[in-house]
Amino acid sequence: MKSLTATLALAIAGLGLAAPADAQERIRLGFMSPLTGPQAANGTDNRDGALLAVKEINARGLKIGAKPVLFELDLNDDAADPKQGVQAAQTLVDKKIPFVVGPYNSGVTLPASRVFADAGVVVLTVASNPKVTEQGHQNLFRIGASDNQLGVKMATYAGQELKIRTVAVIDDRTSYGQGVAREFVQEAKRLGIKVVATEFTTDKSTDFTSILTSIRATKADAIFYGGYSSQAGPMLRQMRSLGLSMPLLGGDGICSSETVTLSQIATGINAYCTQGGSMLDKVEKGQKFIERYRAEYKRDPLTYAAAFYDGVGLLAAAIQATQSTDPKKIIEHIAKGKYAGVAGEYAYDEKHDLRSSAVTVFTFKGRDVVPLKGL
Incomplete structure (x- = not known):
């Protein structure tokens, strides 16, 4: 399995930011999508949406108590393959990474979600098959529309x-x-x-x-x-x-x-x-996201860059609100709260599907x- 790690140097310095000298804690986010194979274009798009969110959050500055914290993204290529996806999920669990944005594919998410559920890892996925949330994993939330x-x-x-x-x-x-x-x-x-x-x-x-x-x-x-x-x-x-x-x-x-x-x-x-999601170019938040994405990557976003961007933002908002990185507290906050992202509002029903998803x-x-x- 090919596993890529976006360390602090990639997520921050590589994006043109200097890490503050008093930063004492890093918040590690796992990322899963196909970065190789036939669906690599979509996986790259997802990755870049997440990295853009990391860049912007780190630029704004996030604190837990008085302590500055920085996001870093651990990139994992699942190649849209269920077996490789399970291996990637286990790698993230072994690294004790508490939060994951992805996977992208339903066929990868279904088996990988069981690995994450056993470890209590918070998962935000765009996988659309209804079975993804019908499994009853309380740690998993869908950040896109369902089938x-x-x-x-x-x-x-x-x-x-x-x-x-x-x-x-x-x-x-x-x-x-x-x-x-x-x-x-x-x-x-x-x-x-x-x-x-x-x-x-x-x-x-x-x-x-x-x-x-x-x-x-x-x-x-x-x-x-x-x-x-x-x-x-x-x-x-x-x-x-x-x-x-x-x-x-x-x-x-x-x-x-x-x-x-x-x-x-x-x-x-x-x-x-x-x-x-909403029509991005018809709402101010969406227009500004497209402009920032184009400026960063010199191309337009594809299907789910905005959703992965919002997934990272949703986690950051939950961490800020709870002043905690405890997955149990984050799960409880996301399940009960609301978050206004660039692609729409994130508020959840009992299955952790979006209560209202624009299409x-x-x-x-x-x-x-x-x-x-x-x-």
Whole structure:
């Protein structure tokens, strides 16, 4: 397993800050996401959102009592692989790191969450499969929308705005892909949209010709794909080469400029996706976050940089409010409190799902992922 550690030098000095001489304590945050492999672009985006939050919190200064403290981020690459994710989780537990932002993938989060639960580590994850919070781990909080919200809202938009009446569904057999596809199908059927084909692939596949040829015969109005950009891009390219001009629909897994890049389609990509959170460029906090992210990294944020940024901010706010780094106190505070982040408000129900999660529908223009409508 490849494990990367963002030490104080990386999290602070490497970002252009000087550590104050009287700093006596470090607050260590674990980070998990795919930093290598097909989903590395998303993992890097998550990492940079978290690092930006660390930079800003350290610049402001955080104290417990009169003692200055500094955040540092321990970076762990799970490669979107459940086995590697469990190893990364165990590494963080062995290091006695009390807080973790991540993982990104539901398939990684489900087994890794058990490791963290046994150790009492506070976990803030964007993993969207409903099973993630149905396990009842009191140490885990979801900082993004669930599949229920993402799949349902995409079906709603497809029926009401795109006037889709028939749809073919493909999923990648991951926990995330199956979950979001299942929720989409259930809501689509409730809305009177007919599911004319159900197919599956893997999150490692790149050739979808056989599946798409079969779907072509159904004359479906649209294809819904439960999976990630690493497959959605090539799938779009192959759809168009087969003469399939219908829209490709998906959840947050395809809400990335990586989808456009891999599709090799210059204009008119005709794809739509849902993502948890408000329309960042429509609210002041979101606009300022995008500006700071661009200034720091010379590129736009992808899908969940804002959520990982908010996750670090949520932890910092809980530590400040409780004047403690005791995970039990932090869990209690987050469970009962509220936090206003750049992507929305973080307040939790009894399962530790967000009480209210805004969902935004996006499309693609050029290489940009463009918000269309908040639902």
